Amino acid sequence: NRKLDPVQNTEAAQRIMGARVLLADDNKINQQVSTALLVGHGLEVTVVGNGLEAVEAVKKNRFDIALMDIQMPEMDGFQATQLIRKLPGGTNLPIIALTAHAMVGDREKSLSAGMNDHITKPIDPDKLFKTLVHWITPGNRRAEAPVGKQQLVEEKEASTEEIPGIDLAIGLRQVAGNRELLNRLLREFYRDYQQVVRTIRGELQQGKRQEVLRLVHTIKGIAGSLGAHALHRITRDLETSLKGGEGVEYASLLEQFSNEIGRVFHGIESMQQDLPAEENASADDSGLEEGAALPDGGEVDQGVLQPLLEELQQLLSAGHSRSADKLEEIKPHCRTASLQAHCRRLAQSIEEFEFEEALLVLDTLAQGCGIILRKEK
Known part of the structure; x- marks a missing residue:
């Protein structure tokens, strides 16, 4: 059985170890997923939650590359990129757009905003590292060995354990094989979004469509990062429907969303009963x-x-x-x-x-x- 190793241990990947990465993403779970993947392969990561913080970080520190989410509060990735390009040395910083869309024209829009490349979320580890190797200048940086061993799991072993709605093999691959982290992120998802269906229904009744779109967009990103394929697909369709305006019917999709996220949460709840007590407990x-x-x-x-x-x-x-x-x-x-x-x-x-x-x-x-x-x- 092949190992769920997120990237090939190529000589090129070795040459970028120790590189400093700026990660700009407003979603806490996605931040943890991306950081685990990057740090697990010897990269140093600075995390910020919006475009304004990204600009300030570039003012104060030197980075080898920036991974820039497009949709962020206060200042989006496009605006941040344009400001960074005006900073001393900002023109030379490779900036990679992170977007939840795979639509025709997205790459061109990112490039026209001053970005160097474009990666679609949920992030594919192989695609990410190929992009990093392409854009980061190789060097003899002082790279520290990744902390803690990566808990790589064989596909056969991963497939013997199931959580309804979650592809554990994909989820593990997204966090560099760290099962403890994946378990914690699943618990965090369960804890933070248990009432999301009730929240969505309430805000739709109040006409708060933009707030609902923001929340649905967040759930879509988390579902993709944690390997919840069906939830990701249904949430993507619900988001598209909600963007269609008042005349577009979304009730059926919302019901599908409610059923699927309920299935995922029930699986996580069952998983929690089988886990040892959390470290902080x-x-x-x-x-x-x-x-x-x-x-x-x-x-x-x-x-x-x-x-x-x-x-x-x-x-x-x-x-x-x-x-x-x-x-x-x-x-x-x-x-x-x-x-x-x-x-x-x-x-x-x-x-x-x-x-x-x-x-x-x-x-x-x-x-x-x-x-x-x-x-x-």
Whole structure:
């Protein structure tokens, strides 16, 4: 059986390891999927949630390539690209459009906006890496080995386990074979969108069609990224119908959407019952009271911890993919239950790319260590 290895380990792919990638996407689950794929193959990733943040990131940092979603709030990918091209050095940055559409003319529209290439979502890992290899200038960068082993699964093994509505083989391929991450993303999808059908029906009754279109577009992107083929297809058709205007009948498609997303959620719910408790749920297994010392005790070494916390602050401010690695360096120095609780909250915020929230938690963690961090400008 062939392995579900997302890309061939070519010499060309080796030459772009360590390259710095700017990922601009407003969807949290898609951010995590794309980052897992990129970091899992030795690339460094900075994540931003809209075009305005992308422009600011390019002003402050050097990138080897930018992956730019087209539809984002505050500023879309086209506008961001046009502003980046006016920045010093901005004309040389390869910018790749990420779009959920595969319509004729989309590529031409992206190129006319100043982008270099075009990739359709859900992202095909092979297509992504061929594009990266084509546009990133090869170099002898200092690339760190991907953190954690990739949990590559054989097709036969993946096919023995089923979640209704989810192609696990495709879902795993999308996250570089990381089953733990895929499970967490499925749980996150279930948690965040359980009431989506009720929300859509309510907003349609209130005439909030644009809000519904935005939500349906988001669900479509997530479904594609997680391997929910039928849900992706039905959601795409529903989106097209809703774009048709008031006179277009969408009730039948909405009913199909309701049935299919219900089927997917029921499968995820069943999956959760078979999974071990989440890491953050088992975080209090030590039985320590708040503020109690860990078994091997010890005071906080502020001289060691302060520079680590400051480095993490800088990484979080930049939305950098190495934030989680830096937190792992910090954890052993946090010797009480209360500090560990802050670390767990911080890890969750980083996992979900909630960097602003993570900075607030980091500040609380630092204060718990008797350290005051300077505010980032």
